[in-house]
Amino acid sequence: EVQLLESGGGLVQPGGSLRVSCVASGFTFGSYAMSWVRQTPGKGLEWVSLISAGTIRTYYADSVKGRFTISRDNSMNTVYLQMNSLRAEDTAVYYCTKKKGDAFDMWGQGTKVTVSS
Amino acid sequence: QSVLTQPPSVSAAPGQRVTISCSGSSSNIGKNYVSWYQQFPGTGPKLLIYENDGRPSGIPDRFSGSKSGTSATLGITGLQTGDEADYYCGTWDSSLSAWVFGGGTKLTVL
Numbered sequence: 001e002v003q004l005l006e007s008g009g010g011l012v013q014p015g016g017s018l019r020v021s022c023v024a025s026g027f028t029f030g031s032y033a034m035s036w037v038r039q040t041p042g043k044g045l046e047w048v049s050l051i052s053a054g055t056i057r058t059y060y061a062d063s064v065k066g067r068f069t070i071s072r073d074n075s076m077n078t079v080y081l082q083m084n085s086l087r088a089e090d091t092a093v094y095y096c097t098k099k100k101g102d103a104f105d106m107w108g109q110g111t112k113v114t115v116s117s
Numbered sequence: 118q119s120v121l122t123q124p125p126s127v128s129a130a131p132g133q134r135v136t137i138s139c140s141g142s143s144s145n146i147g148k149n150y151v152s153w154y155q156q157f158p159g160t161g162p163k164l165l166i167y168e169n170d171g172r173p174s175g176i177p178d179r180f181s182g183s184k185s186g187t188s189a190t191l192g193i194t195g196l197q198t199g200d201e202a203d204y205y206c207g208t209w210d211s212s213l214s215a216w217v218f219g220g221g222t223k224l225t226v227l
Contacts, residue, residue, distance in 0.1 A: 035216065037162075044119065045154075045162065045205050047216035061215055095161050102209065103152035103167035110161055 002026035002106055004096045009111030017084045020111050022096030023077055027106075030074035033099040036081045038092035039110075046092070049081060050099065064090075086115045120145060121206055121219035128225040129196050137191040137222045139206035145217055149209045151189040153182055156203045156221075165204075166191060198226050 008020035022034070035050040049070040050059045058070050069082040079096060091114050098106035122140040129135040139151065151169050154162035164173055166182035169189065181192040189206055206219040 037216075037218075044203075044221040045156075045207070045218040047207075047218060050216065059214055059216075062213075101167060102150035103164055104154070104162075104207070105164045105167070105173060107161035107163065 004098060004106055004108035006094065006096045006108045006111035009094065009113045011114045011116065012086055013117050014087060014115055016086050016115070017082070018086065018113060019080055019082045020094050020113065021081075022079045022108055024079070024096075024098065025077065027098070029077040034070075034072060034079040035097045035099055035104060036070065036079075037095045037097055037104070037107075038090075038113075039095065040092045048094070051079065083113070086113075088115050091115045119220040120210060120213070120217040121208070123204075123206060123219035123222045125220070126223045126225065128227055130227050131196050131198060133196050134192065134194045135196060135224065136193075137204050137206075137224070139189040139191070139219050141187050141189075141208065141217075143187055144212035145187075145208050145210040146184065146189055147187040148211050151182065151184050151206055151208045153180075153189075153191045154205045154207065156205065162205065193224070196226050200224060201226050 003025045006022045012018045033052045036048040051070045067085045072079045093110040095110045096108040097104040153166040155165050156162040169184040170182045179194045183190050203221045205221045210217045
């Protein structure tokens with residue numbers, strides 16, 4: 001079964017750091033770009049970051065550039081999002097997604113990140 | 118404010134047809150493929166349409182997509198109460214080097 005399972009969310013103080021992870025199963029992980037998309041409660045989807053499959057290239061939304069880092073470990077079928085200098089506006093559910101062609105064809109169930117003192 | 122513009126809500130009766138628009142620009146929709154996603158409360162989004170008009174396996178042909186210039190449209194025919202959900206369009210923006218989504222449209226089946 002094709003599955004994406006996020007973990008690592010939680011409560012963190014403003015200015016703090018958190019790393020969320022996503023373990024993939026059911027497909028050849030190393031062959032696909034992976035991305036993180038977040039959703040603030042009651043709001044729409046906001047793309048956060050993407051990491052390519054082969055020659056590693058990374059892309060970030062302006063709102064997180066310089067604070068967040070996406071990485072992947074193909075031996076562990078895992079993609080990570082390291083989040084530093086967190087702000088209240090980073091509070092959201094973070095979804096891990098698999099990119100196939102020009103679409104995100106698989107989504108995880110999400111992990112909730114709350115930035116609050 | 119989202120780069121792609123969708124109506125906040127649409128509604129129609131069961132059995133009817135509804136369309137959801139997604140308006141962008143030459144750097145995003147005008148240049149790249151559009152995809153559509155369906156999201157029910159408390160769950161992750163699900164891919165409905167890829168590459169403007171492609172349907173993944175398992176998506177009924179009641180759902181269709183099209184693109185013209187800098188706009189795209191999701192069509193749903195034979196509406197069912199189970200179609201009540203939020204719908205999002207998305208594409209790559211070549212100028213921003215970023216993926217962009219529409220603000221989402223809430224579909225109500227009256």
